[in-house]
């Protein structure tokens with residue numbers, strides 16, 4: 001069903017409720033009509049996933065249209081002594097009008113779940129680990145693969161560079177980055193490795209980072225330090241974080257005259273926090289320190305403007321929150337550094353010293369480029385499905401989840417309830433538990449796929465919300481955690 005069809009069906013069924021209120025509400029319908037009851041009935045009639053009701057109730061409430069509240073128009077009508085039947089009629093007209101407005105503004109009613117290939121028997125709340133690819137994007141990916149196999153020499157020998165250039169241009173435009181500074185890499189780990197292993201580090205040079213980084217990237221830098229004698233310094237950022245200014249001050253206090261590189265996540269892996277990377281990059285540029293941002297979780301989860309962030313090097317995954325097929329990521333490097341960055345695999349592109357950054361990196365031996373070539377379709381998919389609204393809905397689910405779990409366990413959240421600090425993914429503290437047993441039981445007994453994270457000696461659950469998730473998924477997790485831990 002398209003959004004338009006859903007809206008039409010919903011309005012049709014609300015209209016039916018309006019025509020025959022007694023049938024739906026009975027003789028004793030209360031004077032204060034429950035907004036949700038009407039919507040529930042309409043959803044049922046239109047066969048729409050009822051789990052959206054909480055979300056819309058929340059949006060509604062945020063608009064000061066509070067239910068059962070003294071300001072509710074129905075309460076006001078009742079106070080004016082209007083007859084019950086008239087109130088019911090008025091309330092339903094109001095409801096229809098409200099829904100018309102709301103649905104026109106937020107055309108996200110169709111459940112995105114059926115657009116994805118995920119196993120419907122699993123409550124999938126771990127988009128953060130490897131993403132998930134929508135059907136139309138995956139079909140594009142498979143079409144590229146088939147086309148390649150039909151005539152491999154034509155595809156890889158003649159068309160490869162043009163196709164890659166087109167895909168790069170589209171991604172660069174999406175990211176607000178210059179296309180000739182962007183190369184495709186198979187994953188963010190490769191992006192970090194490409195830069196880290198190119199730098200001419202000297203013994204005693206310092207690479208400053210935080211203690212919230214992705215483990216494999218820590219290992220990359222430790223490897224580079226073993227080779228060069230440089231030092232990797234993981235500056236502690238204790239929880240809870242409070243505000244960006246304090247964060248930047250605390251992080252900056254660890255800068256020394258020997259700091260040559262700052263390596264920092266845009267959105268952290270264990271703690272799912274958005275770090276204020278633009279301000280760190282600005283300060284670092286003034287101080288002549290190189291910045292490398294690990295944006296593995298950023299593209300698709302938060303709006304990205306790489307030009308405004310101003311990192312010397314920024315790597316990000318398209319296969320996580322942009323929902324591209326696995327094996328699609330990018331690295332953007334500032335033009336003045338192009339010549340310093342070596343390809344991870346030296347191949348035909350290195351024949352001539354004067355070749356560009358893109359040429360030196362684009363061909364790394366024979367490899368399957370279909371994931372890269374599908375990135376424009378992933379961008380289209382999100383734009384066609386009003387991803388700003390999807391993100392907002394997911395953020396609201398994330399915000400709600402942290403509140404529910406904080407209440408359930410009596411443990412304070414790790415950051416303020418703000419889109420400044422988290423997007424569609426949240427890390428929430430758990431009471432003392434065995435993380436391995438908890439993870440196993442969540443999956444084996446409740447079919448809930450969600451990572452349990454250990455950070456700083458404490459255990460957390462990291463919950464991802466993507467377009468395919470509904471409040472029913474959130475309920476399933478809360479129910480399972482309650483059963484296992486309470």
Ligand SMILES: Cc1ncc(COP(=O)(O)O)c(C=O)c1O
Nearest residue numbers: 187188189214265268269294296
């Ligand atoms: C912050 C961060 N950086 C890097 C990576 C590595 O991504 P990939 O496995 O795609 O290289 C991850 C993976 O989850 C991550 O969370």
